Amino acid sequence: MSSAAAFVAGLREHIHELTDTIRFQEHLLCDLKEEQRRARKQLNSFVDPMARLPVELLSEIFTLCVSGISRSRINxxxxPMSLLQVCQSWRDVALAIPNLxxxxxxxxxxxxxxxxxxxTAWVGRAKGKPLALSLSGVLNISRNVRQLLDxxxxxLHELSLELQDQGLLDRRIDLQGATFPSLRTLILTSASRTPICTPKDSVELLRAAPALLECHFRGMRYSRIGFGEGYISPLTHTYLTTLHLGQPEDADAEISKNSAVVLxxxxxxxxxxxxVTELDISESEAISFFTRSSPPLYRLELIIKEHTASMNWGPGTLAQCLQVIPTLRxxxxSGPGCASALxxxxxxxxxxxxLRHVTVWPSSPQRADYALVLALLSSRxxxxxxxxILDNSWPHDEDVFALRELADSRGIDIHVGPFGINYIDLSRCKNAG
Known part of the structure; x- marks a missing residue:
């Protein structure tokens, strides 16, 4: 063998020896690090009272850390992210609790x-438990949004989408072919003053969630641009028990505008x-919805606004709708001109x-007909x-006395007056004084 070949062979053998030595040292380093981790854990168990807590108690404390948080963020x-940063034992416990x-x-x-x-890692830590996901703000990266939903x-049992001014929903979140077989609660909120949906978008969202129980569409404005109503396939949803098309607490706010067109x-x-806070369907369409659904409706709240008169919504329409839902409790x-007829x-x-509970809010200045109120309370x-709910219709003393008698003798909770002020209670105080 030539001297050159022998030199090359020697170098190769030396490299192999170094490689074996490095591998041995790496294993040794890993063993040392593991021994160091165990030693630190033992030290913590002596000097840190928290480290001596049983795993079951520590798990309960961790659960309480997130119990008051409606939604958790990757922060x-x-x-629960902060629990991963303390020590390895805390990290192990936190990762072993799916409910976090x-x-x-x-x-x-x-x-x-x-x-x-x-x-994705966060979802995996839930280990198959029902998941609540909230997406808000600028959601214009449709690929990533859809990927996260998938x-x-x-x-996925609860989904909340809070949308801002960015154009129509289907241009931001690709929901084509999406299915949410386990979804129970859907909340879609718009902070936009321009349309963000078509009626078809809302119907298709409901179609994609066949097990849905509760649905809230808040502040929605529907666009009809490039939209043919004939393309919407009617949907019978056999599980939906709660449908809120609006927010009652913001009934006067412009942002609360909603649409009943999906009905x-x-x-x-x-x-x-x-x-329903925006009745933009006709009399016949409303009656048709209640008739074909024939639902066991327990609670109904309608906010009838001034411009709905153009849709033939009036006291007569309301009466016809109520007569086809006898289960109502x-x-x-709320609405102008509805009080007396109702x-x-x-x-x-x-x-x-x-019927057990009634709230009437005329939402316009008018004199209350207390004779009708007394007749209603006496007959029911x-x-x-x-x-x-009235702002400027103080009852006469004889009306107050009769209402108070009914309240006391029948145990009825009666409120007459503006929100927060009950004329009956004020009259009690005045008489007592």
Whole structure:
């Protein structure tokens, strides 16, 4: 063998020896690091009282850390992420508790795939538990939004989308072919003063969630641009029990505008709770919805605004709608000119025979007809509460006395006056003084 060949062979043998030595040292280093971790854990168990807590008690403490948080964010300064930063034992315990990872809030989904990977890891830690996901802010990265929704898959039980001014929903979130088989609660909120949906978008969202029980569409404005109503396939949803098309607490705010147009395409035979703050369907369409659904409706809240008169919505229409839902127990109606006709209707106890709670809010200056109020309360032996929200209609003393007598003798909760002020209670105080 030549000297050159021998030199090359020697170098190769030396490299192999170094490689083996490095591998041995790496294993040794790993063993040392593991021994160091065990030693630190033992030290902590002596000097740190928290480290001596049983795993079961520590798990309960961790659970309490997130119990008061409606939504958890991917933030190292907040629970549950902050629990991973303390020590290895805390990290191990936190990762072993699925309930810490069942709620996730994402505000403005970042463009990076790394963030989606972090969300995916979060979902994996829930280990198949029902998951609540909230997406808000700028959601214009449709690929990442859809990817995150698909990652949640069967675990997704609650979905909240809070949208801002960015154009129509289907241009921001690709929901084509999406399915949410386990979804129970859907909340879609718009902070936009321009349309963000078509009626078809809302109907298709409901179609994609066949097990949905509760749905809230808040502040929606529907666009009809490039939209043919004939393309909407009617939907019968057999599980939906709660449908809120608006927010009652913001009934006067411009942002609370909603649309009942989706009711034209829906049949909801299980519906028990309905709120509508923008009646933009005709009399016949409204009656048709209640008739074909024939729901066991328990609670109904309608806010009838001035311009709905153009849709033939008036006291007569309201009366016809109420007569086809005899199961109703709680009724709240707000709107100009509805009070007297509604009171006359309800004096007949054969209409809405199960009614227990009534709130009437005329929402316009008018003198209350207390004779009708007394007639209603006298005829409804099963009524438990009655609220007549008026701003400037102080009752006469004889009316107050009669109302107070009814309240005391029948145990009815009666409120007459503005929100927060009950003329009956004020009269009690005045007489007592």
């Amino acid at each position: 190292c300064c907040e629970a 990872w069942t709620r996730l809030e994402v505000e403005g989904l970042p463009c990076s795939d790394e963030f989606v990977d972090m969300c 990652v949640c898959g069967q675990q 034209k395409y829906l049949t909801l035979p299980a519906l028990r709770d309905l709120l 709680e009724l709240r109606v 009171l006359v209707l309800m004096i007949n106890e054969r209409i809405l025979p199960n 032996s099963t009524l438990e509460s009655f609220k007549f």
